Amino acid sequence: MAAKKTSAKGLDRRKVVAALVRDRGDALVVTGLGSSTYDTFAVGDHDLNFYLWGAMGGAAMAGLGLALAQPKRRVLVITGDGEMLMGIGSLATIAVAAPKNLAIAVIDNGHYGETGMQRAHTGLGVDITGMAKAAGFPSATTIESNADLQRWLAVFHRKPGPVFGDIKVSAVPAPMKLPVRDGTAIKYRFREALLGKAAFE
Amino acid sequence: MQTDQQTRATMWPDEIFEVLKESGVTQVAYVPDAGHSKLINRCHADKSMKTVVLTTEEEGVAMMAGTFMGGAKGVLLMQSSGVGNCINMLSMFQECRLPILMLVTMRGVWGEFNPWQVPMGGSTAKALENAGVIVHSVDHAEEIKETVNACAKLAFNTHRPVAMLIQQRVIGFKNWRK
Numbered sequence: 001m002a003a004k005k006t007s008a009k010g011l012d013r014r015k016v017v018a019a020l021v022r023d024r025g026d027a028l029v030v031t032g033l034g035s036s037t038y039d040t041f042a043v044g045d046h047d048l049n050f051y052l053w054g055a056m057g058g059a060a061m062a063g064l065g066l067a068l069a070q071p072k073r074r075v076l077v078i079t080g081d082g083e084m085l086m087g088i089g090s091l092a093t094i095a096v097a098a099p100k101n102l103a104i105a106v107i108d109n110g111h112y113g114e115t116g117m118q119r120a121h122t123g124l125g126v127d128i129t130g131m132a133k134a135a136g137f138p139s140a141t142t143i144e145s146n147a148d149l150q151r152w153l154a155v156f157h158r159k160p161g162p163v164f165g166d167i168k169v170s171a172v173p174a175p176m177k178l179p180v181r182d183g184t185a186i187k188y189r190f191r192e193a194l195l196g197k198a199a200f201e
Numbered sequence: 202m203q204t205d206q207q208t209r210a211t212m213w214p215d216e217i218f219e220v221l222k223e224s225g226v227t228q229v230a231y232v233p234d235a236g237h238s239k240l241i242n243r244c245h246a247d248k249s250m251k252t253v254v255l256t257t258e259e260e261g262v263a264m265m266a267g268t269f270m271g272g273a274k275g276v277l278l279m280q281s282s283g284v285g286n287c288i289n290m291l292s293m294f295q296e297c298r299l300p301i302l303m304l305v306t307m308r309g310v311w312g313e314f315n316p317w318q319v320p321m322g323g324s325t326a327k328a329l330e331n332a333g334v335i336v337h338s339v340d341h342a343e344e345i346k347e348t349v350n351a352c353a354k355l356a357f358n359t360h361r362p363v364a365m366l367i368q369q370r371v372i373g374f375k376n377w378r379k
Contacts, residue, residue, distance in 0.1 A: 191272070
């Protein structure tokens with residue numbers, strides 16, 4: 001079983017995601033496909049969660065489009081390290097666009113969890129916080145302990161962005177909990193909660 | 202003396218810009234292309250438009266999903282070579298029934314100099330259609346205004362992905378010897 005071969009070192013991913021959304025207020029949340037989508041659902045379903053089940057590499061950019069459309073709302077992207085790596089150029093795009101209301105949390109287990117726990121670049125020495133800093137993110141942090149995480153939560157929710165955090169979590173998989181999969185249902189649920197009747201115009 | 206036809210041949214980027222404004226488009230994402238350079242400059246100059254330069258076209262596809270989820274309208278500008286970069290990301294638009302308006306300047310089809318542009322130019326329309334995108338193509342500058350307007354209406358009124366291909370014949374030959 002994959003869990004036996006993988007390191008238990010690092011934070012518990014479900015506890016991390018629970019901490020990230022606990023004080024979300026009226027924030028809009030985009031989740032990257034795979035475990036980040038399951039984690040965000042498992043710790044508390046919400047109409048303003050845009051769960052991605054595909055479009056790998058697109059979570060951060062979907063977050064940018066939302067952040068520019070809703071400049072008064074905080075937009076939180078919760079995604080995996082493999083998903084972020086596939087759209088790594090978007091760090092440059094987001095740094096240049098400089099949305100103050102966008103924050104990205106990477107739940108980094110150093111592996112491709114959906115496909116058999118192959119090691120990802122992040123597990124082989126690539127520092128994506130360094131890449132975000134080099135791109136020009138005014139705030140980019142690697143989080144390795146619960147104390148780091150607790151300190152960083154205020155940054156994630158309130159510091160003028162774009163904000164980037166790479167959170168090192170254990171590679172031990174969490175129990176499967178799956179949200180709604182139908183993309184059109186996700187769209188209408190989210191848009192109605194955000195826009196009211198205008199969602200159906 | 203400039204004829205109406207000559208004026209029209211250079212005015213179409215301004216016509217697209219006017220249609221975008223009238224359609225309520227407030228977000229523009231692009232990978233630079235010579236054919237779109239005038240339109241890109243106009244979008245950057247308009248402070249009410251949020252104009253975002255991308256490192257690859259698929260970033261813009263993902264961005265447009267967030268744009269519409271947030272209640273705004275956007276447009277994605279690219280060259281035909283970039284269409285190939287978009288395919289998997291477009292799955293989100295079919296699955297979520299989201300609108301996207303893509304304006305694609307063609308290469309590799311009409312009087313092309315660079316042979317490396319030919320493969321993607323030849324498969325641009327088919328690749329888009331296979332990805333579930335409705336495609337309209339324009340060969341003449343005078344068709345652009347009504348076509349971009351029709352594409353914007355179709356996309357945003359019916360929540361469908363729509364692309365307008367601006368054929369190389371409209372843009373003219375690139376001068377490789379200057």
